[in-house]
Amino acid sequence: MNSTQQEGSSLLKDLERIKKKTRISNKIINGQLDQIIAEIEEAKINNDFSQLKDKLQNQKPLTKIKQTYNECYAYFSKMGKNMDKLFKKNLQYGQEHVELDSRVLTELIKNHLLRDGEFEAYELLVKESGSEESHFHQFFAEIQTIVKDLKERKLESAILWAEKRHKRSPSNLLYELLKQRVIQLVQTEGINAAVNFMRNSDSFQEQAQGRLYEICLITYSVLLWPNLENTKYYYLYDDERNWPRILNLFLEVASKSQNILIKSEIRTVFSAGCLAMPKLIKYNQITRNRSSEVLTNDIPIDIEIGKDYKYHSFFVCPVSREVTNTDNPPVLLKCGHVISKLSAHKMIANKQKFKCPTCPVETKGADLPELIFI
Ligand SMILES: [Zn+2]
CATH class of the missing domain: 1.10.287 (Helix Hairpins)
Structure with a gap:
């Protein structure tokens, strides 16, 4: 222990x-x-x-x-x-030597409150901090209403939202919502209501194009309803699995539409911080009495916190240990490994080819493809 x-x-x-x-x-x-x-x-x-x-x-x-x-x-x-x-x-x-930027922190808390639907607290914070209204306010207000509806298994608002955006940025969401609507109609109002919806909904007709196999599955399942247990159609009616999946898909598409992370940034930072804290404490306890230690924002040790917290927003060259940037971008070697452009140039020097620092594969020439992380 x-x-x-x-x-x-x-x-x-x-x-x-x-x-x-x-x-x-x-x-x-x-x-x-x-x-x-x-x-x-x-x-x-x-x-x-x-x-x-x-x-x-x-x-x-x-x-x-x-x-x-x-x-x-x-x-x-x-x-x-x-x-x-x-x-x-x-x-x-x-948390020694960590200086929090209060402006950034306020923005993070504002977004967190909006994500959680704590609009009153958000408005109070905007007022008290004298900061500007977040341009995500309206977006999150709309999202919260739809999330609440989906949790209550109401699909109309989500379908409307997806229909409005589908032409601009197509995704699976609209089809999944309409499919769930059909299943819900079978379960609540009966087969006729479901068949009528499939026939009369323009959106469903449009989404059904190119999904013949899936539409066949739904239609067969409707014919067999309610004797579906132990059949291959049962998954369509597995509410415990389908509703959370649809909610997640909706949140994913909604976040993507605004180029934001699906999870609250501050919650992610907090969870990652909890995982990293034991090592940080140990590191700071060891180094705090060393006056020669240069204090920077970078920690010279690796702290592994799991793949859920990896975002690839930056790349550290395994040769120079420097963070790459637009002047010194990451480049792809023949083997698929990546190093920084400057490191590659140094390794090539005047040679025709050079060996990858991670594996034995050799790469030719200095004109290597640059990688762009998004
Ligand atoms: Zn390699």
Whole structure:
């Protein structure tokens, strides 16, 4: 078990203790409350409230409740202190020498709020930060409405959105939405409604062109409905799989239409930061006392955080370890490996051909194709 796991397990133990304590406390508190109610009920039945005050004062139910609350709070407070002890001090090391650009940060938070549909919070932030209205505001407002509809399995708004954009930037989305509409009609209004939709919807007719095989599958499935289990058409009616898939496809196409990432940038940065933090802390702890260390934004160690967080927005030459740019772009070698143009020129020097730094394949000449990362 490594140190992070140990820290985690000690917190889990704290949490278990809190859960146990809360269960017992709830029992005690409910018991005391029941007793108060019972005493009041009894007094009411006997129409004699003269003893009630004394009885309640003797039993001290409120004092017992307060005491139980205090005991519970002590457990919470202990866990909070443990968390501070375990993480707070460490995190400082991880973020040393990092200067956050408040303007960039505000933009990131604004976009994040818009993505999550937190429009009120977004507007407040725009006002308080004195920044400009994001040109994504209207886009995200529309997207949020459609996402909400899709989650409620309503397709109309998404179909309308896709129809408007399909001619400009064709994608699979419109067809997938219309197909889902057919399936939904079969499930809710019956076969006739589905067949009518397929016949009368201009969009469906248009999308069906060139998709003969798939249309045949849908038509056969309609004929067999509802006895589809264990047939090859069942996947068409697998709602648990199809609705999330359609929602994801919609988000993907919508993000692409604005050239933005499908996931919130700030959430991605946060998740990537959590993965990188242990190594960053270690690195900063080791180097913080070395006065000779040159502090730059680049970290001289590789931090592997998984392929989900790789975007290829820049390329580091494996020979010179420099980030490529328009003056020194990445070039493709014969074997498929990539290095920077300057490194390639240095390696060629006056020779006819040179060996790839990664594999034994030789590449001829200096006129190598440049790669453009988008
Ligand atoms: Zn190679």
